[in-house]
Amino acid sequence: MIAKSKDTVDADILIIGGGIYGCGVAQAISAGGFKTILIEKNSLASGTSSQSTKLIHGGLRYLEQFNLKLVYEALSERECLLKIAPDLVSRQWFYIPVYSTGKRPAWFITCGLFLYYLLSAGRSKFKWLKKNDWSTKVAGLNTKDLKAVLAYEDAATDDAALTRAVAASAKTLGCKIFEQTTVESAKFNGSYWQVKLANGEQLTARVLVNAAGPWVNIVSKVIYPEPPTLNINLVQGTHLLLNRDCTSFIYTESLDGRVMFFRPWRGKTLVGTTEVLFQGDPEQVKPRHSEIDAILNTYNFYFPDSVCLEADILETYCGLRVLPEVEQAAFFASRETVIAFDQTTCPAYFAIYGGKLTTYRKESEKVLKLIKNILPATATKSTKEIHLDSVD
Numbered sequence: 164m165i166a167k168s169k170d171t172v173d174a175d176i177l178i179i180g181g182g183i184y185g186c187g188v189a190q191a192i193s194a195g196g197f198k199t200i201l202i203e204k205n206s207l208a209s210g211t212s213s214q215s216t217k218l219i220h221g222g223l224r225y226l227e228q229f230n231l232k233l234v235y236e237a238l239s240e241r242e243c244l245l246k247i248a249p250d251l252v253s254r255q256w257f258y259i260p261v262y263s264t265g266k267r268p269a270w271f272i273t274c275g276l277f278l279y280y281l282l283s284a285g286r287s288k289f290k291w292l293k294k295n296d297w298s299t300k301v302a303g304l305n306t307k308d309l310k311a312v313l314a315y316e317d318a319a320t321d322d323a324a325l326t327r328a329v330a331a332s333a334k335t336l337g338c339k340i341f342e343q344t345t346v347e348s349a350k351f352n353g354s355y356w357q358v359k360l361a362n363g364e365q366l367t368a369r370v371l372v373n374a375a376g377p378w379v380n381i382v383s384k385v386i387y388p389e390p391p392t393l394n395i396n397l398v399q400g401t402h403l404l405l406n407r408d409c410t411s412f413i414y415t416e417s418l419d420g421r422v423m424f425f426r427p428w429r430g431k432t433l434v435g436t437t438e439v440l441f442q443g444d445p446e447q448v449k450p451r452h453s454e455i456d457a458i459l460n461t462y463n464f465y466f467p468d469s470v471c472l473e474a475d476i477l478e479t480y481c482g483l484r485v486l487p488e489v490e491q492a493a494f495f496a497s498r499e500t501v502i503a504f505d506q507t508t509c510p511a512y513f514a515i516y517g518g519k520l521t522t523y524r525k526e527s528e529k530v531l532k533l534i535k536n537i538l539p540a541t542a543t544k545s546t547k548e549i550h551l552d553s554v555d
């Protein structure tokens with residue numbers, strides 16, 4: 164165990180990245196009594212954590228990959244977030260229109276919903292809508308070849324607001340957060356890390372956590388000794404905010420058979436997402452024309468009386484998923500978080516790869532548990548008990 168001398172280092176733990184994972188870890192380890200510093204190069208939630216579909220969900224589609232463990236864990240985290248962050252996470256009905264031309268028949272989806280219900284311990288109720296209710300629950304829906312509309316319960320949030328609330332909680336627990344500050348390099352001198360910032364300042368810490376999201380392997384290159392890295396794919400996902408009113412959450416198949424959500428966002432319709440392999444600098448990611456077309460075509464199929472053209476797009480945004488490298492399509496890559504560490508080649512260093520917004524709290528508690536093997540904790544408060552207030 165590394166000797167802990169609070170007098171000689173600036174922090175027990177320094178975290179790189181102010182997305183939901185960096186902030187989640189900051190909160191969990193600050194609650195564990197550790198002196199914590201978080202460094203974010205832009206503003207909190209400026210990366211993937213403001214570019215998601217903003218759902219707190221088990222992920223119905225992961226049942227198709229038989230990833231029951233991920234779905235079960237995410238559903239129990241959903242219940243936890245509904246309890247500790249009621250101002251930020253809300254339970255919603257989601258509607259699934261099923262067409263005779265679709266890839267997934269109604270019986271297949273119903274089996275999935277039943278499994279989802281079981282995995283949620285009965286907290287995701289589901290039903291078939293009566294035909295009379297189709298047009299009231301999902302106004303304007305294309306009814307040609309429409310066989311059924313199923314409904315199930317899940318939850319939604321504002322991802323950036325949730326991240327800022329978690330950061331605020333970490334701050335209250337004593338964490339120091341520096342935004343607009345880039346970590347340039349970090350060197351382990353045998354007993355602690357010397358972390359160089361782009362503004363010329365230096366900080367020292369016993370443990371380093373790389374929570375840089377899509378930048379995780381870029382950051383690991385400026386760390387000495389260079390830690391082993393995981394082979395990853397960055398997969399971009401685009402969303403469009405359309406100038407159309409929206410009151411329901413809708414789970415659809417895009418025209419190529421993948422899952423696409425329509426959801427209310429600032430009174431309008433947010434639609435996404437796509438999955439396209441990305442190569443290059445994460446800073447440069449932007450929606451492609453093919454993605455915009457795919458989203459508009461999907462929307463126009465479901466709402467033919469309210470066709471959207473490019474001129475109806477109010478906003479576009481694009482985020483990067485960090486997925487393990489697989490040969491199949493990104494759809495099949497695991498969404499589970501990997502906490503990578505190797506105490507021999509790079510002691511006192513942890514890197515977080517991938518994961519879901521929904522499971523940030525549980526994964527952050529796992530990082531805390533690993534850190535406790537290196538540094539003794541002085542407190543034992545669980546983030547399960549800490550209420551999150553909106554700070555926006």
Ligand SMILES: Cc1cc2nc3c(=O)[nH]c(=O)nc-3n(C[C@H](O)[C@H](O)[C@H](O)COP(=O)(O)OP(=O)(O)OC[C@H]3O[C@@H](n4cnc5c(N)ncnc54)[C@H](O)[C@@H]3O)c2cc1C
Pocket residue numbers: 179180181182183184185202203204205206207208209210211212213214215216217218219220344345346347374375376377378382398399400401436481482483484517518519520521522
């Ligand atoms: C299109 C899309 C849709 C999604 N939808 C959902 C969903 O509906 N529900 C769900 O549960 N999950 C969803 N996810 C997954 C979820 O959004 C991510 O798991 C989560 O936001 C990742 O957070 P993060 O903290 O790891 O990364 P990020 O939010 O990207 O944070 C990393 C941070 O590190 C900072 N950084 C990088 N380098 C440095 C440096 N050198 N110094 C200082 N700071 C640095 C960056 O500026 C960034 O803010 C979605 C993901 C995508 C891409």
